[in-house]
Amino acid sequence: MKRTIYNEDHEAFRSVIRDFIAKEVTPHFEEWEAAGRVPRKLFHQLGELGVMGFGIPEEYGGPGDISYKYQAIINEECARAAVTFGHYGVTTSIVLPYLLNIANEEQKKRWFPGIASGETCLCIAMTEPGTGSDLAGIRTTAKLSEDGTHYVLNGSKTFITGALNSELCVVVARTSSGDEDRRLGLTLLVVPTDSEGFAFGRKLDKIGMRYSDTNELSFTDVLVPVENVLGEVGKGFLYLGQNLARERLAIGVGGAASATAAIEFAKAYVQERQVFGKPVAAFQNTKFVLAECAAEVEALQAMVDKGLELEDTGELTPADAAKIKLFGTEVAGRVIDKCLQLHGGYGYMLEYPIARLYADTRVSRIYGGTSEVMKSIIAKDLGL
Structure with a gap:
């Protein structure tokens, strides 16, 4: 189904991010993963690219009030390339909003320029x-x-x-x-x-x-x-509750991006891999499994896109975000598991991106509030 939430500016931004990943991240990512963290200089590069300070006013070196859709694009492009920017999302999507919403003027002057430049994570x-x-x-x-x-x-x-x-x-x-x-x-x-x-x-x-x-x-x-x-x-507990909706939307965005990438990885593999003299893609089971995955992910994507629109207008509720996180992480878990199965034994090998996706995605049902907590929030919203 055609997505309608992105315009020409968004797609131009996507091209910039895709090029950056291809040149600065993909060639080094295996080394970073082995080291257990990305190099600190990556955040300086992202600062130069202008993507460290989303929401930071121009007077402090940021781009101003920018739609969360741009961060969603970064998530989608990283998933597509089977890489990440380390804890970039923690800085920009989870922690920075606290400062944007409740820091006083003196604190903004003190911290925002460094965050926008990538000097401060x-x-x-x-x-x-x-x-x-x-x-x-x-x-x-x-x-x-x-x-x-x-x-x-x-x-x-x-x-x-x-x-x-x-x-x-x-x-x-x-x-x-x-x-x-x-x-x-x-x-x-x-x-x-x-x-x-x-x-x-x-x-x-x-x-x-x-x-x-x-x-x-x-x-x-x-x-x-x-x-x-x-x-x-x-008032810390109150502040934490106010920002959790954005965090949970971000996790749902990640779930949709990872599940979409998993389908692409599986499609490429089953068309290339030969079994009993023909491609794995030729078997009806393969076609049916990927068809199920595609239908489920498109339903998730529609839900996530609605969440992005609500975030832009300030109408995303805690219950909305809980639904997106719950459905997004559960769908991602199911789809990635099915796509790994289509890889056979190779799907369990870390040289294939599906294996990394499988391992990385499991925790999404735990952090940001467990699936059980999400169900409790949704049930409370239902009046139960």
Whole structure:
């Protein structure tokens, strides 16, 4: 089915991104994946390309208020080429919106130019060893000093993506007990990763997404000036909820892009691979499997495209985003699994992009809120 959400400007941008990937990413990606993270200079190159600061006003070096569709195009082109930009999406799609929405003028002047240029990358530290989807259970503490000039941060985080490639980390910490309501008393602190007492723990060894680092972090008496409080003290849980819709849309976009790419990889393989004297594509089962995949992915793509339109107009609701993430990640899992099966034994070999897609996609049903959490949000929206 013909997609109608992109115009000529979008397609011109797509060509630029496609060329950049072909020249600067694809030739080196296997090396980056083996190293466990992309080189820091990639973000400088992306800054020069003008895609690090979507939403940052021109006065701070950004392109201004730009549709999220441009970031969706980047996701689609990376999936098409079976590569990624490391934790680029964490910086631009997940963390930067917090700063855009709630940073004060002084903070914008201090941080935005570096983000737009690629000199400053961002990560966010929410999850703790005993706290995953239940953010209200966060135990990392930040206590205000007696003179009121800084907070003293103590605690630990885990599953933090891109921290090794980031200069600033948005840390969710408890600044008051929240005895009556655990959701109260959480505050967002912007912490330089080179702060004294900010320590990187284990670099976690993941099944997939091996091109980006995922770390444990610890904070031991880290001094965070009050000027680095993001938004109002005690309103961290509220801020996190406001940005989760965008994050979940992004995950749905990724699901659609990955599933679309998987079909293309499978089509190419089954037309080339010979079994019993004829191409695998000649068998009815192959045709039926790919037909099922194509129909399901087009349904997903229509849903995602509607979400992109709603995001542009500011009408994307938490329930909408939950539906997109739930359906998008479940469809991607099913389709990529079927496409891997069509590759036979070769589909399990990492030299084939379908194997990487299979491993990388599994976590999408977990991060950003598990599928079970998405179902709870949707059920609540149904009045159940």
